[in-house]
Amino acid sequence: MARKRRISRSDRALGMDRAITRRDFVQGVAVGSAGLLAAAWLPGCGQQQAPLPLAAQDRPGYYPPRLTGMRGSHPGSFENAHALRDGKAMPAPVELDEQYDLIVVGGGISGLSAAWFYRNARPDARVLVLDNHDDFGGHAKRNEFELGGRMALLNGGTFLIDSPRPYSAVADGVLKAIGIDAAALEPLFHKQDPGYYDWHGSGDTGLFFDRETFGADHLAVGYRNRPWREFLAGAPLSAAAKRDVERLESAPRDYLPGLSSTEKKQKLMKMSYRNYLRELVRVDAQVLAMYQAQTQGLWGVGIDAVSALDCWGVGLPGFEGLKLEPGSIPGMGFTPAGYADTGGSVRVHFPDGNATIARGLVRKLVPAAVPGGGIEDLVTARVDYAQLDRPGAPVRIRLSSTAVRVQNDAAPTEARGTRVTYVRDGRALSVRARECVLAGYNMMIPYLVPELPEAQRQALHALVKTPLVYTSVALRNAQAFAKLGVRRIFAPGGYHTGMTLNARLDFGGYHSARSPDEPQLLWMERTPCQPGLSEHDQNRAGRAELLATSFETCERNIRDQLGRMLGAGGFDPAADITAITVNRWPHGYAPEHNSLWEPELPEAQTPQVVGRARFGRITIANSDSGGGAYTDVAIDQARRAVDELLESRPRA
Numbered sequence: 001m002a003r004k005r006r007i008s009r010s011d012r013a014l015g016m017d018r019a020i021t022r023r024d025f026v027q028g029v030a031v032g033s034a035g036l037l038a039a040a041w042l043p044g045c046g047q048q049q050a051p052l053p054l055a056a057q058d059r060p061g062y063y064p065p066r067l068t069g070m071r072g073s074h075p076g077s078f079e080n081a082h083a084l085r086d087g088k089a090m091p092a093p094v095e096l097d098e099q100y101d102l103i104v105v106g107g108g109i110s111g112l113s114a115a116w117f118y119r120n121a122r123p124d125a126r127v128l129v130l131d132n133h134d135d136f137g138g139h140a141k142r143n144e145f146e147l148g149g150r151m152a153l154l155n156g157g158t159f160l161i162d163s164p165r166p167y168s169a170v171a172d173g174v175l176k177a178i179g180i181d182a183a184a185l186e187p188l189f190h191k192q193d194p195g196y197y198d199w200h201g202s203g204d205t206g207l208f209f210d211r212e213t214f215g216a217d218h219l220a221v222g223y224r225n226r227p228w229r230e231f232l233a234g235a236p237l238s239a240a241a242k243r244d245v246e247r248l249e250s251a252p253r254d255y256l257p258g259l260s261s262t263e264k265k266q267k268l269m270k271m272s273y274r275n276y277l278r279e280l281v282r283v284d285a286q287v288l289a290m291y292q293a294q295t296q297g298l299w300g301v302g303i304d305a306v307s308a309l310d311c312w313g314v315g316l317p318g319f320e321g322l323k324l325e326p327g328s329i330p331g332m333g334f335t336p337a338g339y340a341d342t343g344g345s346v347r348v349h350f351p352d353g354n355a356t357i358a359r360g361l362v363r364k365l366v367p368a369a370v371p372g373g374g375i376e377d378l379v380t381a382r383v384d385y386a387q388l389d390r391p392g393a394p395v396r397i398r399l400s401s402t403a404v405r406v407q408n409d410a411a412p413t414e415a416r417g418t419r420v421t422y423v424r425d426g427r428a429l430s431v432r433a434r435e436c437v438l439a440g441y442n443m444m445i446p447y448l449v450p451e452l453p454e455a456q457r458q459a460l461h462a463l464v465k466t467p468l469v470y471t472s473v474a475l476r477n478a479q480a481f482a483k484l485g486v487r488r489i490f491a492p493g494g495y496h497t498g499m500t501l502n503a504r505l506d507f508g509g510y511h512s513a514r515s516p517d518e519p520q521l522l523w524m525e526r527t528p529c530q531p532g533l534s535e536h537d538q539n540r541a542g543r544a545e546l547l548a549t550s551f552e553t554c555e556r557n558i559r560d561q562l563g564r565m566l567g568a569g570g571f572d573p574a575a576d577i578t579a580i581t582v583n584r585w586p587h588g589y590a591p592e593h594n595s596l597w598e599p600e601l602p603e604a605q606t607p608q609v610v611g612r613a614r615f616g617r618i619t620i621a622n623s624d625s626g627g628g629a630y631t632d633v634a635i636d637q638a639r640r641a642v643d644e645l646l647e648s649r650p651r652a
């Protein structure tokens, strides 16, 4: 007899028993992942081609952007890669009767750009793109909902066209080719919702002090807008801590007197911001807790693991009196001083973030898959996934396909071709191509190409990505936010440390909610980390935690946190949440240089550069190979990887 699951009173109050959109359903049809699981590897049939089942992406109604529940690295996307890492036996691959000029492993912005660059150079080329996820775009994923009869969008990962460095002509060229002129679009986006971009001083940002960290729950509204004394009046901080916040934020003192600007920067580069605040600014421990998560959105770790110099670079307080000269110094982290004024544009974002860039690239590569033309209709276009992998098409994008082996057909100097084996639906399949770009996670490459030189393998192993979670929550309305006068909340001790109501944005046929009475989306951010460890160890611990956390646990935490933060505004977590998508990225941001733990090396000796060396007819892209977690890096690295192939072509 089936046992009815008992639910606690507190879970019922949170709404854990409510029927919200939270499971993997597309238009009422469950998209099972069982066929993808590595544990179910089916035996291969040697060289004979077994009849392949109809791929999920070719079935009617397949539309992953609408899936809710656990997304990002969703169940079914990573198990084959982990089986390979763990040395589990592979099934014998079946050789497919397909031949390509180029195979790209990884269908993120880097892989899609690589396919595009290659086809630009060789318009007759036939290209296959493989990706382990059930959707293309890599981190640049789209979360699509229907709220109140209207399409509502959020980014499931990659969000802004920003970068600490100006976009290169190459990266800018890709954007322009798909119709994105960030500078030209800026006024249109900014005008509609200036407070979304310039939130400093916009008045509707709150800071939530949680009882576990600060002793009592309290939401303070008007962060960096109201006078500090007023803002902190009801905060559960000691009088000394309140005075310290004010001193830190408002009193420009030189905490490193007697040193030149360069000497100060050198000191700050080797000191965490936490230590700077504790030892030089000498703030109260409660102030450290209040600022602990300030760096988590950008770096995925707290102020204990980011240098004070990088924190100066992004405008955190406490440096004004040091009178540092603008600009970075050698060895500074990837994010140089002046971050906010460089890059593509920090004042433009598409409703689904940079998924629009991925969709624009797919439109270029497989026009039949993305109807329409021009950037205005790209946001609302419904991708026809069944067109992505058509026999005979010059470019094919094959989803739910994890590459597990990549080989040159001879010694690297003699190679004339490559062979890629991937696992899909429990079968191992092999395909041949003249050449291959690996645009997936670089740290996986030693498992794919074990014959790489040892130094290169070590360099690739040294790359550790940052885990993070972007959660999209559909709300019945935003009345509680309106009553409390907030739209963005920082929660330094919370499960999610930041959240923002979706931007007010109309673009082409897309129209966002304007009134708090309308249903709308809330974006939330969580970066699992363990202060006290080195950055990479925090990343590893966070990744393990993410993979071990069930959707149910995430949901309970989301409901609890929103209920406590917004309760005074009448928010009822049981009634007001209508759908949840947790975009989990255990392998998130590309590794960037951290001056606290890593030696300053000449560029040529950095792990990303040593690790990305061409190996015969195989080259390496992805933002990992550029040492920067940004879209422009992903595109620039794709161009380099394709150029390396084209420039090293063996004579026919």
Ligand SMILES: Cc1cc2nc3c(=O)[nH]c(=O)nc-3n(C[C@H](O)[C@H](O)[C@H](O)COP(=O)(O)OP(=O)(O)OC[C@H]3O[C@@H](n4cnc5c(N)ncnc54)[C@H](O)[C@@H]3O)c2cc1C
Pocket (backbone or CB within 6 Å): 081, 105, 106, 107, 108, 109, 110, 111, 130, 131, 132, 133, 137, 138, 139, 140, 156, 157, 158, 159, 160, 161, 162, 163, 401, 402, 403, 404, 439, 440, 441, 444, 468, 469, 470, 585, 587, 588, 589, 590, 621, 622, 623, 624, 629, 630, 631, 632, 634
């Ligand atoms: C949550 C989040 C937010 C971000 N926000 C921003 C932002 O606002 N602005 C910005 O510029 N950047 C942002 N980034 C950085 C982002 O990583 C880059 O901008 C860019 O999207 C990376 O593209 P990529 O193609 O290099 O890598 P990815 O997007 O990671 O794509 C690589 C793809 O290859 C797949 N893959 C890996 N191994 C295999 C294999 N063996 N077989 C098949 N497929 C494989 C991966 O699963 C993935 O789908 C963000 C990243 C994350 C995680």
